[in-house]
Amino acid sequence: MTVHRMDHVGIVVEDLAAAVAFFVELGLEPEGEATVGGRWADDLLGLDGVRADIAFFRTPDGHSRVELSTFRSPTTTLAPPNAPVNIPGIPRLTFVVDDVEDVLDRLRAHGAELVGTVARFEDICRYAYVRGPEGVLIGLVEELR
Template sequence: MALKRMDHTGIVVDDLPAAIGFFTALGMELVGQAPVSGEWADRLTALEGLRADIAMLRTPDGNSQVELSVIHSPKATAPAPWEPVSTPGIPRLAFVVDDVDEAIEQLRPHGAELVGEIAQYEDYVRYGYVRGPAGVIIGLIQELG
């Protein structure tokens, strides 16, 4: 077996249009949307009667994608985890941006909440975490120099 590449990261959200708005405000491109259901989807997810809508978004360089899904049925049995960054298994995505302050201001109208503070590591990066759709932690990295 040889790993070829990472294809995408998937996130289940409550509000698909709002999540699309968040990631397009970040600078991602909406590639497409589709409903998902049927026997193949049930087998893949081990969920009987899966009915979902998905959207695929791509980074400007074309190398990374995010799949956003809203699951209509079956309904989730628990809410999304809103745990601290230190919690094992908590999803965290990171994106390189031109200006971390500007990126946060563009994302605030889409529900972004700063987790801690924007911190600078030497002369290398400025880095901040925000909560994105469904509480997913989004790292925003500004490369310096």
């Protein structure tokens, strides 16, 4: 059996509204929001009493999707990640953008913080990481060719 395609990346956040605003500003297109729960969700996640609010987004090219979710129940006592870029298992999404500085300026208004600097890789691209909602790292690539 082969993989047909990647369906989506899921990110759990505490403040869904702030995360939605961040990803809209980044340029993703909202697909819809819903509240999910019930036996199927409990079975799928291996948790009891699941109740979550979710929002789906699609990249402008239509090939990738992001799911944001916040859990009303059950609650957890673990804090969200806020680790450096090289920590194993950290969620990191990378998007190709028209202008890194323009996107950085817009995302800063939504609490984004630049990690390191905007780096140029030869004449191929300019690349930057920003930390967004709940510590999620977002890579921004401006292609120069």
